[in-house]
Amino acid sequence: MKQVVIVGGGASGLTAAILLKRRGIDVTVIEKNKQVGKKILVTGAGKCNYFNEEFTPNHFVGTSKEVISNLVTEENVKMTKEYLASLGIVPKIRNGYYYPASLKAISIQNSLLTELHRLQIPIFYDTTVTEIIKKNHFILKTDKGQIESEYLVLATGSKAYYNTEEPVCILTSLKKLGHTIVPIYPGLVQLKGKGNFFKEWAGIRTEVKLSLFIENHFIKEVIGEIQLTDYGISGICTMVLSNILVPELEKKKVEIKINFLQVLQIQTVQEAKVFLEKRNIDLPHRTISELFDTILDYKLTNLLLKQVGIPSNMILSICPKEKMEVFLQSLVSFSLEIIGYNSYKEAQICLGGVDLNEIDIHTMESKKVKDLYIIGELLDMNGDCGGYNLGFAWMSGLLAGRGILND
Numbered sequence: 001m002k003q004v005v006i007v008g009g010g011a012s013g014l015t016a017a018i019l020l021k022r023r024g025i026d027v028t029v030i031e032k033n034k035q036v037g038k039k040i041l042v043t044g045a046g047k048c049n050y051f052n053e054e055f056t057p058n059h060f061v062g063t064s065k066e067v068i069s070n071l072v073t074e075e076n077v078k079m080t081k082e083y084l085a086s087l088g089i090v091p092k093i094r095n096g097y098y099y100p101a102s103l104k105a106i107s108i109q110n111s112l113l114t115e116l117h118r119l120q121i122p123i124f125y126d127t128t129v130t131e132i133i134k135k136n137h138f139i140l141k142t143d144k145g146q147i148e149s150e151y152l153v154l155a156t157g158s159k160a161y162y163n164t165e166e167p168v169c170i171l172t173s174l175k176k177l178g179h180t181i182v183p184i185y186p187g188l189v190q191l192k193g194k195g196n197f198f199k200e201w202a203g204i205r206t207e208v209k210l211s212l213f214i215e216n217h218f219i220k221e222v223i224g225e226i227q228l229t230d231y232g233i234s235g236i237c238t239m240v241l242s243n244i245l246v247p248e249l250e251k252k253k254v255e256i257k258i259n260f261l262q263v264l265q266i267q268t269v270q271e272a273k274v275f276l277e278k279r280n281i282d283l284p285h286r287t288i289s290e291l292f293d294t295i296l297d298y299k300l301t302n303l304l305l306k307q308v309g310i311p312s313n314m315i316l317s318i319c320p321k322e323k324m325e326v327f328l329q330s331l332v333s334f335s336l337e338i339i340g341y342n343s344y345k346e347a348q349i350c351l352g353g354v355d356l357n358e359i360d361i362h363t364m365e366s367k368k369v370k371d372l373y374i375i376g377e378l379l380d381m382n383g384d385c386g387g388y389n390l391g392f393a394w395m396s397g398l399l400a401g402r403g404i405l406n407d
Contacts, residue, residue, distance in 0.1 A: 002026065004404060005140065005149035007129050007170070009036030011390055012376030013155030014112050015083065015397030016404075021119040023405055028149075029123045030142065032156075036116070036123060037109040039157065043390060044097075048105035051084065051091070051098035051394070052387040059388045061243050062381035063182060063356040071361045071381070072395075080395045087111040098387055129156075132173040134369055151407075153373040153400055155393075158184070158350030167378065171353070174378075178368040180355040182380040185246045186347035188239040188389075191256070192340035193232035197303060202230040204297045209259040211333075212241045215252050219244060223262060228300070233258075233336065236385045239348065243382050246341050246351060258334040260296060260304075272328040280316045287313050288327075304330045349389050353380040363403025364396055371407070373400040 002025050006013045009031030020027045029036070043049060052059070055077050057069040084091075089111050090101040100107040116123070124144070131141040138152040154174075156167045171181050206228070211221040226235035233256070245254045259267065266272050279291050289312045292301045302312045308326045310319060344350065354374050358367050366372040375396035383389040 002151060002404065002407075003149055004028070004151040004153060005030065005138070005147060006153040006155060007140070008155035008157060008376070009033070009123060010039055010155060010157050010376065011037070011112075011393035012157075012397040012400075013153065014116065015394050016153050016155065016373075016375065016401045017121050018087075018112070018115050018119065019083070019398055019401030020404060021121050023401075025404065027121060028147075029121060030127050030129060030140070030147070031123055031125050032128045034126050036125075037112050040109050040112075040390070041105045043105060044099060044387075046105050047099050047103045048108045049097050049099055049387040049390070050089070050108055051080070051391045053093060053096035053098070055080075055388065055391055059384045059386070060381055060392070061351075062379070067356040067361060068381060071356075072392075076395050076399070079398055080391065083394060083398055087115060096386070128169075130169050132170070132177070134177060134372070138372070151371045151373070151404055153375065153404075154378055155376045155397065156378060158353070158377045159344050167350075170378065174354060174374070177366075177372070179358055179366065182352040182355055183247065184350050184352040186341055186344050187243050187246065187351040187382050188348035188385055189242045189246065190229065190234040190342045190346060191232045191238055191242055191245075191338050192342070194337040194339045197307070198228075198230045198232060200303045201228040201300055204228040204300050205235070206260065206297060206300065207263045208237070209262040210237050210241060211257040211259070212245060213255045213257065214245065214248050216255075226258075231342075232338070240384045242341060243351060243384070245338060249338065249340070254338040256336050256338060258336060259332050260300065260334060261331050264295065266332060269325065269328045269332060272332050273324075276316065276328070286315070288316055288319060289313070291316070304334070348385070349377055349382055351380075351382050353378050356380055360403070362399065363406070364400040365403050365407075373403060375400045 004020055004027045006017050006029045009029050017027050017029050057072045060068050062068055091098045092101045127142050127144045129140050129142050133139040138149045140147040156170050158167050175181050205225055208226050209223045212219040222237045222240050224237040226233050226237050289301050305312055308323050310323050364373045364375050376393045383392055
């Protein structure tokens with residue numbers, strides 16, 4: 001009889017445990033918290049965005065694009081959906097985002113707990129692994145004593161959100177065992193900008209297009225809602241770009257250009273000028289600020305006017321052309337230099353981790369250490385907002401379970 005220990009009671013670890021026990025394998029879960037699936041409760045603003053209809057490699061960054069493409073396949077997506085259905089989860093799909101029909105994250109946690117109890121899977125709660133040693137078998141040193149196992153699955157997640165140190169200890173052990181660890185950074189995180197005006201736009205939410213430039217080279221653009229904060233920008237669009245730019249900040253100049261008129265499908269200064277002149281004809285006697293009522297938050301309009309020296313009560317006909325040109329440029333391509341990001345506690349995930357090239361992606365087994373399986377956020381594979389990281393957790397847990405079964 002195979003004996004398996006799984007370190008981490010999150011989505012990936014519990015998935016591996018459930019698959020293995022359903023097939024009669026003796027499995028034990030070690031969890032540092034007093035409950036399993038704790039992080040699931042805060043995903044999707046408490047609604048648990050647990051998967052995405054457009055689950056493709058394009059939504060991930062990591063060590064190797066080729067490895068990611070070979071991992072995120074139609075077959076593996078199908079396998080993952082079938083597993084989730086086997087837990088009794090009924091999806092409510094909104095714009096491709098999967099939520100439980102109840103729109104309650106606790107429903108996902110309860111589905112997992114129900115299956116864990118049915119299968120009578122033992123869980124050691126409130127237990128932290130501090131070191132991993134490999135001899136003929138695995139020896140796990142914990143704050144509650146020593147545990148031994150024939151097979152080991154590591155699914156501890158990262159230090160994001162809860163900012164715990166257990167993943168750091170696990171990565172240290174993996175490095176000693178011969179694995180390459182790609183540097184760790186906060187991911188899906190809010191960004192800090194350069195400037196002294198942020199308190200003036202704090203609290204505003206608006207639809208925009210964000211264009212990322214690194215060393216003046218265009219990298220990627222995303223469209224959606226952002227939140228303007230007293231330190232810079234936040235929101236899903238911001239976080240998607242953070243996965244790309246955060247590791248570059250130490251050595252390279254990073255800029256995000258914001259199109260505040262994306263909702264009007266205006267992309268250039270000339271298009272903005274035509275729109276504004278027509279609106280001025282349709283709505284005579286309004287100030288420039290008032291012409292943007294119902295389009296932009298007045299605080300944002302007035303801030304942009306102020307930055308180019310145009311009084312908020314000025315009308316279009318007397319505004320200097322040079323200043324109007326600069327104002328319109330700021331509307332369609334506001335340049336924000338990024339100089340930092342928020343902490344691990346505010347981040348949704350961590351970037352970096354175990355190099356994907358050192359993992360057999362068909363089984364999630366380490367190429368460095370036999371019978372060691374590494375899944376979920378410990379790996380250097382990081383997804384966009386929208387159910388991608390949780391989706392990869394389910395998927396990698398299933399692959400690891402199958403890998404052990406077929407060993």
